[in-house]
Amino acid sequence: MIQLSGVHKAFGANRVLRGVDLSLPKGQSMVIIGGSGTGKSVLLKCVLGLVRPDQGQITVGGQDVTQGDRDAFLARFGMLFQGAALFDSMRVWENVAFRLLRGPGRLPKAEAREIAIEKIRRVGLKPQVADLFPAELSGGMQKRVGLARAIAANPEIIFFDEPTTGLDPIMSGVINQLIREIVVELGVTAMTITHDMTSVRAIADRVAMLHDGLIRWTGPVAEMDQAVDPYLQQFIHGRAEGPIESVR
Structure with a gap:
């Protein structure tokens, strides 16, 4: 469904993407991991066509x-944004139905x-929530509303940007x-x-x-823990020592 071949992107002297090759089969869920500032968001924007690569090709469904x-x-x-990104001046149902209305x-x-109310129910919220404003919701409820909006128009592809940021462990689960x-x-x-x-697991x-x-490593999540790549192992286990240098 999504294919990246030799994708490069630089901003001035900052070479963010240096030849990314990545393939995501239709109907599968891929999680991209990596430290802050490694280019994950730029890669996503390139797939959406919001940022044009300097080299390489990206295709979606060919x-x-x-x-x-x-x-x-x-x-x-569809898109679930990191901070839910709801419109404060609109009621919950209007946020969920934003694309449907415009x-x-x-x-x-x-x-x-x-x-919108059907999607609100699907993410585990009561229909009465539809007429509230985002400020009247908890962080977890706002995230659910953001998820309802992401699926409202029945998209083929959904992007999730740090879906559990700011949530407690139970709500993250x-x-x-x-x-x-x-x-x-x-x-x-x-x-x-x-x-x-x-979330990855x-x-x-x-x-x-x-x-x-x-891309240092890619593969099925079931093979992640046994992979020998030292960058991957340092990251997934949160080790201070390893090939990834921390900024001190």
Whole structure:
């Protein structure tokens, strides 16, 4: 579904991506791990076509991400943002139905609200939540609303950007379980960026480690612990000593 071949991206003298090769099969969940500043977010933006690579090619479903109708291309994606990124001035159901009300093929308000409430239920919230404002929700509830918005338009591909950031361990477990259920239930292709190794083990079919602008290791999550790559082992076990230098 997603194919990156020899992708390079630099910002001035800062070479962020240095020849990334990565393949994500349709219907699978891939988690990209790596330290802060290693280029994970830039890679995601390149896949979305928000940042144009300097070299290489990225295709989604065989389509070059830099070509074709942008609205139609982006309509294939759903996104759960790191901070939920809800609109404070809109009620919960309006946040969930945002694309349904404004995107291509927009729906009547009543129909969009009905779909929004269905998705709100799907992420484990009561229908009454629909008429609240984001400020009236806890952090975990806001994250669930963000997830409901991500699946509202039934996308083919969903990106999850640090889905458990700022949540306690119990709520993190709830969100991880919801993500896994939804990916399987909807049959979507999923790409997640996270530092949380508990999330990695809970939601990944495959794992890719990005370091110094390159994919250091990629493979099934079941093979991650036995992999011999020293960068991967240092990262997943949180060791201070190893080839990855910490900034002191």
